[in-house]
Amino acid sequence: MLEKVKEKLRKVLKEVSMNKSDLVVLGFLRRKSMYGYEIIQWLKTHHMDEWADVKMPSVYKAMQRLEKKEYISGEKVTEGNNPPRTVFSITEKGKEFLLEMLEYFMVKSENPHDFWIGICFLNQGFTKGKFLQILTDRKQKMKEHLKCHKQHFEQMKSTEKWKLMPFYIKTLMKMGTKMNAIEIESLDELKKEAENKENEIFFIKED
Amino acid sequence: MLEKVKEKLRKVLKEVSMNKSDLVVLGFLRRKSMYGYEIIQWLKTHHMDEWADVKMPSVYKAMQRLEKKEYISGEKVTEGNNPPRTVFSITEKGKEFLLEMLEYFMVKSENPHDFWIGICFLNQGFTKGKFLQILTDRKQKMKEHLKCHKQHFEQMKSTEKWKLMPFYIKTLMKMGTKMNAIEIESLDELKKEAENKENEIFFIKED
Numbered sequence: 546m547l548e549k550v551k552e553k554l555r556k557v558l559k560e561v562s563m564n565k566s567d568l569v570v571l572g573f574l575r576r577k578s579m580y581g582y583e584i585i586q587w588l589k590t591h592h593m594d595e596w597a598d599v600k601m602p603s604v605y606k607a608m609q610r611l612e613k614k615e616y617i618s619g620e621k622v623t624e625g626n627n628p629p630r631t632v633f634s635i636t637e638k639g640k641e642f643l644l645e646m647l648e649y650f651m652v653k654s655e656n657p658h659d660f661w662i663g664i665c666f667l668n669q670g671f672t673k674g675k676f677l678q679i680l681t682d683r684k685q686k687m688k689e690h691l692k693c694h695k696q697h698f699e700q701m702k703s704t705e706k707w708k709l710m711p712f713y714i715k716t717l718m719k720m721g722t723k724m725n726a727i728e729i730e731s732l733d734e735l736k737k738e739a740e741n742k743e744n745e746i747f748f749i750k751e752d
Numbered sequence: 753m754l755e756k757v758k759e760k761l762r763k764v765l766k767e768v769s770m771n772k773s774d775l776v777v778l779g780f781l782r783r784k785s786m787y788g789y790e791i792i793q794w795l796k797t798h799h800m801d802e803w804a805d806v807k808m809p810s811v812y813k814a815m816q817r818l819e820k821k822e823y824i825s826g827e828k829v830t831e832g833n834n835p836p837r838t839v840f841s842i843t844e845k846g847k848e849f850l851l852e853m854l855e856y857f858m859v860k861s862e863n864p865h866d867f868w869i870g871i872c873f874l875n876q877g878f879t880k881g882k883f884l885q886i887l888t889d890r891k892q893k894m895k896e897h898l899k900c901h902k903q904h905f906e907q908m909k910s911t912e913k914w915k916l917m918p919f920y921i922k923t924l925m926k927m928g929t930k931m932n933a934i935e936i937e938s939l940d941e942l943k944k945e946a947e948n949k950e951n952e953i954f955f956i957k958e959d
Contacts, residue, residue: 596928598863656805661927664920711954712945713871720868720938721803724931731927738919747918 563649565599565662566607567616571635571643572666574617578634581608597662608633616642644670651679657728664735673748676739684732691725698722770856772806772869773814774823778842778850779873781824785841788815804869815840823849851877858886864935871942880955883946891939898932905929 573584585601593599611617616639621629635643647670650663660683671679698718701707738744780791792808800806818824823846826838842850854877857870867890878886905925908914914922945951 595862595864598865655802657802658805661924664924667920668918711875712948712951713874713942713954716938716941716945717868717871719941720934723934723937727927727930727934730930731923734923734926735920738923741919744919747920 563646563654564603564607565597565659566603567611568643568646568650568662568666569593569597569599570604570607570611570633571616571639571646572668574633574635575640575643575666575668578632580630580632581605584608584633591665593662593665597658597665611639615639647671652682668747669749671748672751673739673745674751676748677736680732680736680739684729684736687725687729687732691722691729694718694722694725770853770861771810771814772804772866773810774818775850775853775857775869775873776800776804776806777811777814777818778823778846778853779875781840781842782847782850782873782875785839787837787839788812791815791840798872800869800872804865804872818846822846854878859889875954876956878955879958880946880952881958883955884943887939887943887946891936891943894932894936894939898929898936901925901929901932 569588570584573579573587579587585604588594588599588601588604594601608617612619612633615636617633617635619631619633622632623629643666647663647666650659654660654663667676701710739748776795777791780786780794786794792811795801795806795808795811801808815824819826819840822843824840824842826840828836829839830836850873854870854873857866861867861870874883908917946955
């Protein structure tokens with residue numbers, strides 16, 4: 546029994562420690578080893594500071610934290626007469642943690658943005674079967690969400706409360722519904738692409 | 753000169769201290785005084801913990817912080833035989849700070865979500881003229897963003913890099929463009945509604 550509680554606690558603690566900046570740093574380093582400023586550069590190129598709301602200082606902190614935990618390792622390199630610079634690589638331990646993070650962001654997280662942040666770093670994180678399952682589950686969840694949203698909407702419209710509701714809240718609600726629909730559309734596109742033979746390179750081979 | 757630097761520093765420090773949870777607490781309390789748990793209840797009813805990513809513990813912390821700064825004040829109320837509960841109200845100082853926060857979230861912030869979080873608490877924060885100006889500026893910004901996004905997209909498509917780009921990044925980019933378009937649509941709707949005579953109650957009277 547105590548073991549079960551401990552297990553649960555370990556899980557909770559692990560999930561609390563799942564943060565976007567760690568995911569971004571590990572995700573980029575999984576593709577190739579990089580200098581610290583290169584990671585920042587990639588982040589900016591992909592506008593992740595904007596849409597994923599990942600801030601530079603938190604990325605630097607993540608690099609320090611991940612190095613301490615031995616998820617990444619830094620190596621000083623000297624090129625020509627330049628002062629030595631540190632190039633970071635992901636360790637085996639780091640790769641394992643990245644997969645756990647991916648699973649957390651794309652499956653378990655309650656925050657709907659997390660799925661799309663996770664997907665940036667999908668690269669060979671899952672088998673095709675597992676990925677298709679994740680998409681199916683997520684679409685189901687989104688559809689329920691959308692249905693619930695629409696029902697709430699229709700119900701509100703028929704009450705006195707609706708007339709009193711500020712126009713900007715109404716617009717916000719409508720926008721939410723439209724965004725939801727686009728997410729579902731994108732999930733369908735992902736499914737179609739994942740089933741394309743050419744895209745098999747992005748998945749772990751099934752046993 | 754020194755005054756100018758100090759002024760700038762004051763501004764930067766103020767903006768660093770602008771956070772979503774403060775906005776949410778002040779925004780809800782501006783409508784009416786509430787118990788702490790009522791604020792949390794409103795937050796859940798509006799699903800702000802999901803789409804705006806405002807977490808409960810940070811809301812409790814915000815309440816403590818805002819009370820210390822005298823932006824909100826708590827008063828113990830006893831009903832019947834129940835133990836006393838604290839009802840929170842916004843102070844005049846708090847109302848002023850809320851308007852500054854609104855301006856920050858809807859105009860200055862670099863994070864594109866912030867505009868939509870700010871708009872939830874628009875209620876009589878601006879004159880109609882000021883609000884229409886904010887909408888025009890934002891639409892302009894979004895249109896440039898969309899144009900830049902589309903150009904980048906078209907440019908990418910014509911290179912070898914595009915073929916190598918993972919399918920999920922392509923879907924993500926397309927989704928981003930669609931979401932951008934919906935935001936612009938919603939800004940247009942807001943403009944139309946703001947110009948509707950019936951919605952004048954939501955604005956400060958022009959002098």
